[in-house]
Amino acid sequence: MARKFLPYFYILPLLAFIAVFTYIPIATSINLSFREWDFMSATKPFVGLENYQLLLTSTEFWNSVKITAIFAIISVPLRLALALMAASFLTSEKFAPRMLRGAFFLPSVTSTVSIAVVFSWVFSTDYGVANALLKHIGVGKIPWMQDPQLALLVLILVNTWKQIGYDIVIYIAGLQAIPQELYDAAAVDGGRRFHVFRRVTMPLVMPTTYFLLVISVIEAFQVFTIVNVMTHGGPASATDMLVNMLYRVGFTLFDIGTGSALAVLLFILLIALSLIKSRVIGRKVHYEA
Template sequence: MFRKLTPYLFVAPLMLFIAVFTYIPIIMSLDLSFRQWNFLSPDMPFVGLRNYEQLLSSSELWNSLRVTALFTILSVPLRLGLAVVIASFLARENVSSRLLRGALFLPSVTSTVSIGVVFSWVFATDYGMVNALLVKIGLGRVQWLQEPHLALWVLIFVNTWKQLGYDVVIYIAGLQAIPRELYDAAAIDGGKWLRVFRRVTLPLVMPTTYFLLVISVIEAFQVFTIVDVMTHGGPAGSTDMLVNLLYEIGFVLFDIGRGSALAVLLFILLIALALLKSRIIGRRVHYEA
């Protein structure tokens, strides 16, 4: 009897941790999304779907959804495209490749707050390094974080710089699983690097691309810290992501019911996106098979 229970006893602490910090908060958020609460009042009256109605009728939600979707569409292909190209050069086992891998991976384990603060200085209008270089070459200063059409691109650049190393390492693992004989055969046939990359490398790392696509989209929809540190959702709402709107509603305005409703909507949206991508990927894998 004890032998049968032993595996469950080993995983029990982890399951308890997941239940306390994941499943119970999800259930509580769902319950709070149907109530009105401001953290201070002991009363939490049931208001039904009113929080959802207020959210869906607000321009702030649709603006945040548009900004988040735009950020995802622009940043994810850029990240994955750069990562697979860089990984193809660093997949060889030598000292220089290992050093470059470590240098690229370092930002992904660095504090996001620190990165946001540093790049806020780098792109500062009056004393930033970027504008200092522009002035040196005879160009004027640019308000990188104050112009609505530039601020989002700055965030995309910073987020790509931070996450690129992780994507490169995952791609390297996928590239090293490709049989070397395929590249040797392509070299014998006289294939150029670009042709080999397009015809051999890209198709064979497609499972890795699918994996990174799923987690990159989820990560893009959950971006918060860099935005909060660098732009606070501005200027004029041009970088106001969904999670930043959730934070503002829940922890600035103390409208916990409406904030929980937004959290539930975001959860449903991410589940829907994951299912859609799984369906598309499943069809692609079945087609390739």
């Protein structure tokens, strides 16, 4: 009876692609992470945990972890705070707020490479807009991309500019779900604007905040394009975030074993974060106001 097998035929193409390009690669990565290989040689000798050991004792790896963590610690709260602030002005469906929402959202669908190139120009030392503007207020040329700390800060700003529209859209959906009666009640009680925000809005958008928090931390650990285009991890490894290191080790040093070990560590970390998202958040963070 063919009908019994029909649904399997319908899902077959999807499952085949997922198996070949997602699930089997996980196994391949784990396998390769225990081996030494350079893409070329005929053999891939088994080296046990050596790649992991090498990685976990290298300053390079911990530098990457540190930089990625700094990136997340600065950029995530920045994004969420700015987004919530903007969203609370933009919940109405009138023309002006919709236009402004569109403006904020535009960069999140624009190519990251273009954005990275445009901001490379904005922050270029000699011909950039940033320094041209600073000149008007009497500040000398700042070597944005040549200074280790400033370069990381620029990447954080660019990432914020690109992603904030998404955060705003999600926050608006969260804010629109808050019943108007709660605001009315707060108004009757004579709540001042800031007070209402703290006592009504903040607690009630908590689930949205946690969702965005985890999503954006996960994203921060996967930042690659802006690093690759704007800094190549430099100056002096100051922006060598984890995926950039993975790309470097795998595709410029051709150290497949170490690259795979790094990919596996990143995988474990991000899966753990995702599980936090679906478990803890589902349970713990509900309206407590």
